[in-house]
Amino acid sequence: MDKTNRRSWAEPFKIKMVEPLRIISREERERALAGAGYNTFLLRSEDVYLDLLTDSGTNAMSDRQWAGLMMGDEAYAGSRNFYHLEAKVRQHYGYKHLVPTHQGRGAEHLISRVLIKPGDVIPGNMYFTTTRLHQELAGGTFVDVIIDEAHDTESTHPFKGDVDLKKLAAVIEKHGAAKIPYISVAATVNMAGGQPISLGNLRGVRDLARKYGIKVVLDATRAMENAFFIKRSEKGNEGKTLADILLEMCSLTDACTMSAKKDLLVNIGGFLAMNDDALFEEARNLVVVYEGLHTYGGLAGRDMEAMAIGIEEALDLDYMKSRIGQVEYVGNGLIEAGIPIVRPVGGHAIFLDARKFLQHLPQDQFPAQRLAAELYLESGIRSMERGIVSAGRDKATGKHNCPKLELVRLTFPRRVYTQAHCDVLVESVIEVFRRREKIRGLKMVYEPKYLRFFQARFEPL
Ligand code: PM9
Numbered sequence: 001m002d003k004t005n006r007r008s009w010a011e012p013f014k015i016k017m018v019e020p021l022r023i024i025s026r027e028e029r030e031r032a033l034a035g036a037g038y039n040t041f042l043l044r045s046e047d048v049y050l051d052l053l054t055d056s057g058t059n060a061m062s063d064r065q066w067a068g069l070m071m072g073d074e075a076y077a078g079s080r081n082f083y084h085l086e087a088k089v090r091q092h093y094g095y096k097h098l099v100p101t102h103q104g105r106g107a108e109h110l111i112s113r114v115l116i117k118p119g120d121v122i123p124g125n126m127y128f129t130t131t132r133l134h135q136e137l138a139g140g141t142f143v144d145v146i147i148d149e150a151h152d153t154e155s156t157h158p159f160k161g162d163v164d165l166k167k168l169a170a171v172i173e174k175h176g177a178a179k180i181p182y183i184s185v186a187a188t189v190n191m192a193g194g195q196p197i198s199l200g201n202l203r204g205v206r207d208l209a210r211k212y213g214i215k216v217v218l219d220a221t222r223a224m225e226n227a228f229f230i231k232r233s234e235k236g237n238e239g240k241t242l243a244d245i246l247l248e249m250c251s252l253t254d255a256c257t258m259s260a261k262k263d264l265l266v267n268i269g270g271f272l273a274m275n276d277d278a279l280f281e282e283a284r285n286l287v288v289v290y291e292g293l294h295t296y297g298g299l300a301g302r303d304m305e306a307m308a309i310g311i312e313e314a315l316d317l318d319y320m321k322s323r324i325g326q327v328e329y330v331g332n333g334l335i336e337a338g339i340p341i342v343r344p345v346g347g348h349a350i351f352l353d354a355r356k357f358l359q360h361l362p363q364d365q366f367p368a369q370r371l372a373a374e375l376y377l378e379s380g381i382r383s384m385e386r387g388i389v390s391a392g393r394d395k396a397t398g399k400h401n402c403p404k405l406e407l408v409r410l411t412f413p414r415r416v417y418t419q420a421h422c423d424v425l426v427e428s429v430i431e432v433f434r435r436r437e438k439i440r441g442l443k444m445v446y447e448p449k450y451l452r453f454f455q456a457r458f459e460p461l
Contacts (some may be wrong), residue, residue, distance in 0.1 A: 009325020011442040012318040013415060014118040016063060017461065023049040023380045030377060037457025038373045038442055040382045042389035046291035048267070050421055051413070055348045057103075057261035057268055058413035064314055065265065066308045074304025077293055079301040085271075092243055092311050093220065093258075094250045095273035097280035099287050104221055104259025106291050111217060111257055112138040114282045115181040123171045124152060124184030125163045126191050128452055131184065131219060131257075136395060142184070143171050150192040150434030151404040153342045153353045158233045160344075162189055165204050177212040186219035187226035187249060191386060191405070194222070194327075194346025199237065199248060206252040210323035214381055215276075220256040220267065223249055224263045225347035228320045242315045262348065264310035265414055269303050306418045323347075326422065327412050339433055349411040350431065354387060356437055359434035362400055363388050365441025369458060371408045371432070374439055379428035379442030384409045391442075 024032070024047055037041035040053060050287045051058065060425045073079040086098045093357045108131050116122065118139030124131075125146040130141045145167040149155040163185065172180060185205060209216045227245035231238050237245060250256060255274035260266055272287075274280055291298040313319060324347060331345030340356035354368035361367040368387035375403050387406035394401055410425065432439075446457035 005231050005441040009322050009329070011322040011415070012316070013062070017060070019383055020281055021049060026171060026377070029380060033373055036435040037327065037446065037458070038369065039453075039456055039458060040372050040376060040384060040455050042347070042457070043382060043426060047380070048200075048376075048382045050417065051382050052349075052383050052410045052425070053382045055262055055411045055413050056259065057266070058416065059261075059265045059267065060128050060413070060415040061265060061267070061306060062309070062415075065309045066312070068305040068309045069302040071305055074298075074301045078295050079304065081301040081308065082295040085304045088197045088308045088311045089271065089273055090316065092246055092249045093256060093273055095256065096275045096276075097273060097275075097284075099280070099283045099294060100297030100299055100304060101270040101272060101287065101291050103261055103268060103270040104219075104257060105134065105270075106298060107257035107259075107270050108134040108139075109290060110272055110283050110286050111255065112140070113286060114279060115217075115293065116140040117181070119179065119302075120181050121171065121175045121179050122182065122184050123163075123168055123180065125161055125186055125197060126189050127391075128186060129453070131191060133451060135184070139183070139317050140376055146189065146192065150189065151319065152349075152407045153193075153340070153356070153405065153407075155341050157194075158229070158344065159198040159201060160192055161186065161197035162201040163197070163205050165201075165208060168208060170207065172208070172212055172214070177214055180212075180214050182215035182217045182254070183209055184217055185218065185253065186221070188229070188347045189388075190222070190348075191403075192346075193342035193351040193405075193407070194225070194348045195344075196226040197231050197422065198229055198236065199245065199252075202252045203250060215255065218253040218256040219258075220249060220250065220261040221262045222347055223256075224314045224325065228317075229347065237394045242320060246315065260307045260310070264307050265314055266303065266306045269299055269307045271297070271307075301449040303402060307448055314436075323412075326417075326419075329419070330410070330412075330425055331423070335424070335428045335430060337433070339429055342405075351405075352383075352408040352409050352410065353384065353406070355364070355406045357408075358436055360437065361407055361439075361441045364400065365461060366444070366458065367407045367441065368406045369444050370439060370460075373442075374432050375408070375428060377422065378432050380412075381425060381428055383409065385453060389456060392452055 148433035260269035339351040342351040391401035442458040
């Protein structure tokens with residue numbers, strides 16, 4: 001993206017309705033943070049100024065999507081909105097069958113239950129919290145086969161989401177194809193910094209999988225954002241549309257799980273989609289146990305309509321340029337100020353490198369958790385820890401998983417914040433960086449059993 005020419009990414013939409021924001025005083029923020037146990041997930045939204053916790057379900061819908069809500073067919077069975085969504089998923093993702101779910105983890109739950117047996121191994125391009133947990137709950141073990149560059153915050157490899165095909169082949173050789181129900185491929189890779197996987201690499205994964213008769217399951221949550229990076233940086237794809245690339249990506253896989261709360265510009269929704277009839281049969285049966293009837297999967301008809309409309313809107317190139325352009329605008333501002341962030345700037349978020357930012361804090365004092373808390377204290381900006389807390393504990397030893405990446409994620413809701421908000425963000429991070437040496441670590445005082453980052457509590461040391 002040309003950073004000197006903002007017309008290259010100016011938004012192809014204008015604001016029709018606004019939601020007031022207020023910033024509470026520093027003293028109030030201190031009280032709110034202590035009350036939340038230094039965990040930004042436990043803050044009240046009303047105490048937050050800029051909410052960069054997540055891009056999940058925090059998107060602004062368009063006037064067309066809001067109009068679509070009014071066209072919700074709330075029949076228990078066979079809603080017309082389901083058939084609209086099914087047609088759009090077939091058209092743009094290319095899979096034969098659709099099973100709607102209330103959100104992404106609903107789809108992850110179903111596919112893990114259907115495909116994974118105790119003792120199985122699931123290789124993938126870096127773990128994601130909910131995805132790995134569902135694999136583990138089904139008795140499987142996730143094995144990371146992403147390229148080494150993904151663990152290096154300074155590597156500027158354009159496709160840090162790529163699978164290391166040698167590592168993948170070694171995992172298959174070691175465990176045997178019969179123990180590998182599928183290869184789990186995310187596009188983009190959230191925990192690596194929103195980094196894309198290339199089409200060429202995905203083809204390599206498919207070829208290897210086919211050789212051994214193993215399925216490939218795509219986490220398509222941000223696959224449209226991934227398609228933009230392929231169009232921009234992978235030779236031979238410049239002339240394709242985002243829709244062409246998305247379809248091509250999906251055609252290299254057997255099924256996908258989807259959190260529609262990201263790419264699809266909605267506030268709730270997800271799905272599982274696949275080509276295999278037998279897999280569909282089982283998932284369609286299980287969805288009624290855990291989510292709802294197979295034509296609504298825990299969603300209202302109106303939600304499915306908004307998703308169907310969102311699919312078309314998110315594939316618009318001008319929209320996607322503005323989406324990625326906004327994130328890069330902030331990233332470039334931080335890089336110019338010498339702030340350590342994951343390079344290159346990813347699709348949905350900027351990731352601060354908390355190891356380098358707070359060099360004096362060891363990982364067991366939770367530097368990323370502390371940095372997220374500090375940014376909130378500075379200016380009411382809410383971000384998310386993506387380091388040792390998110391990584392949880394080793395299933396076998398019970399010890400902390402200590403990931404190489406100790407990051408704070410500043411995530412951009414789609415079509416929500418303005419360029420002035422982005423400037424406030426850059427200034428606030430610079431301010432915290434200036435006084436970084438005075439910042440102390442944290443100790444964990446409460447740890448829940450599952451996905452601890454959501455509810456853990458901390459106290460300052
Ligand atoms: N991602 C995120 O903030 C929301 C909750 S986890 C902190 O990034 C991928 C790549 C995701 C994802 C959610 C899910 C689960 C699956 N895959 O949140 O259940 O980024 O809709 O999707 C979150 P749901």
